[in-house]
Amino acid sequence: MIELRLGRARAIWTDRLGGVSAAPYDDANLSLRVGDDDAAVGENRARLAAHLELVPPEQWWWLDQVHGSTTIVATAPAPSSPPVADATITATPGLPLTVMTADCAPIALATNDAVGVVHAGWQGIVAGVIDAGVSALRDVSHGEIKAAIGPCIRPARYEFGRAELNRVVDVLGSDVEGRTDNGDPALDLPRAARLALERAGVVDVDDVEICTAASPDYFSHRRDGTTGRQALVLVLES
Numbered sequence: 134m135i136e137l138r139l140g141r142a143r144a145i146w147t148d149r150l151g152g153v154s155a156a157p158y159d160d161a162n163l164s165l166r167v168g169d170d171d172a173a174v175g176e177n178r179a180r181l182a183a184h185l186e187l188v189p190p191e192q193w194w195w196l197d198q199v200h201g202s203t204t205i206v207a208t209a210p211a212p213s214s215p216p217v218a219d220a221t222i223t224a225t226p227g228l229p230l231t232v233m234t235a236d237c238a239p240i241a242l243a244t245n246d247a248v249g250v251v252h253a254g255w256q257g258i259v260a261g262v263i264d265a266g267v268s269a270l271r272d273v274s275h276g277e278i279k280a281a282i283g284p285c286i287r288p289a290r291y292e293f294g295r296a297e298l299n300r301v302v303d304v305l306g307s308d309v310e311g312r313t314d315n316g317d318p319a320l321d322l323p324r325a326a327r328l329a330l331e332r333a334g335v336v337d338v339d340d341v342e343i344c345t346a347a348s349p350d351y352f353s354h355r356r357d358g359t360t361g362r363q364a365l366v367l368v369l370e371s
Contacts, residue, residue, distance in 0.1 A: 134146065134147055134150075135148075135283070135284070135343075137241070137281055137339065137341075139241060139243035139279045139280075140243050141243070141245065141369055141370050141371075142241065142243035142248045142367060142368065142369055142370070143367070143370055144241040144243070144281055144365065144366075144367050145185060145365070145366045145367075146239060146341065146363065146364075147161060147163065147181060147365075148161065148284075148350045148351055148363055149352050149361060149363060150350060151180070152180065153173050153180075154170070154361060155170070155173070157357065157359050158360065160177075161177050161180075161181070162174060162177060162352070162361025162362060163177055163181070163361070163363065163364045164233050164362035167359070167360070167361060167362060168359065169361060175190075178190035181366070185366065187227075187229050187368065188210075188229065191213075192229070193231055194207050194211040194221050194228070194229065194230045194231060195211065195215045195233075196215050196218050196221060196231070196232060196252070197215045197216060197217045197218070198218070198219050198232065199217055199219065200219065200252075200257045201219050201256075201257060201260050202220075202257065202262040202264075202265045203219060203265075204218060204219070204220040204222060204249075204262070204265045204266050204268075204269045205218045205222070206221075206222045206272075206273060207222065207223040207225065207228060207230065208225055209225070210228065219232070219251065219262050220232075220249060220251040220252065220262055220265060220266035220269070222242075222248070222266065222269045222273060223247065223248060223249070224246055224247040224273045224274060224369070226370060226371040227369070227370070227371065228369070229366050229368050230249070230250045230367045230368070231364045231365060231367075232250045232252040232364065233252070233362035233363065233364045233365075234252065234283075234285065234345070234352075234362060234363060235351075235352040235353055235354040235360055236285060236291075236322075236345050236346060236354050236355050237252055237253060237257070237285060238251075238253040238282050238285040238326045239252065239283040239285065239364070240266070240281070240282055240330075240365075241280065241281045241283070241365060242266060242267065242270050242279070242280050242335070243279050243280075243367075244270060244274040244275060244276045244278050245276040246274050246275055246369075247270055247274035247369065248270075248367050248368070248369045249270045250266075250365055250367045251263055251266040253322075253326050253329075255293075255320055255325065258305070258325050258329055259300055259301060263326065263330055263333060264329065264332070264333045267330070267333040267335055268333070277337060278334070278335045279337045279338075279339075280335050281338070281339040281340070282323050282326050282338065282339070282341065283341055284343035284345050284348070284351050284363070285322055285323060285326075285343075285344070286353065286355055287344035287346070288311025288313065288319035288321040288322070288324075289311075289312075289313055289319070289344065289347070290313065290344060290346035290347055290353075290355065291313065291320050291346070291355065292313045292318065293318055294318075295318060298310065298320055305325055305328045305329060305332075308321075308324060308328060309321050309324055309328065323340055323342075327340070345363075351363060
């Protein structure tokens, strides 16, 4: 588990360790949508909330992520059914926001008085989810935006088809192209995320520099296929 401070924001990226889920979701899967036992996921979420000393997970903003650009502004505890979106913004202290990943980039955004989370896979980046999240945050906050990119797949493990890679290049330029360990064409996902952030006017960007596909401590869909999901949890503190 990784925790960073972004001003008043507390950003936590979980890993796959310390939960109760059985294989192939072992151990700390947080998603109810990958085939894991609901009771195990509930216990994993409850353990995480207790460890972080946050409100119960039923009050957290969990999303039905679809690799789009829809962004929600949250002002109260989340509805019982997760809304369809790939980014959430709030100016409400103590209200946890989440996105779940197993290779996509989980991005934390923060200003002096608001925070936001972004689920940024290649399709979402092409769809403009980072720009949408940054724009929504600016609408409800003041001051410079800080960003941090959490654990995600890195180019050494992210072989990419030419047609799909060209779609990202068309949006962000050839700097997003990389090579795998075998020398095959790859997408540099964290580079793409950083470029999209910079184009949206966010230049203060941190990166934890962890590859989900290379580290056994993280869920990776590219590496394992059927697997669990880790989460970015972001909270604005009073």
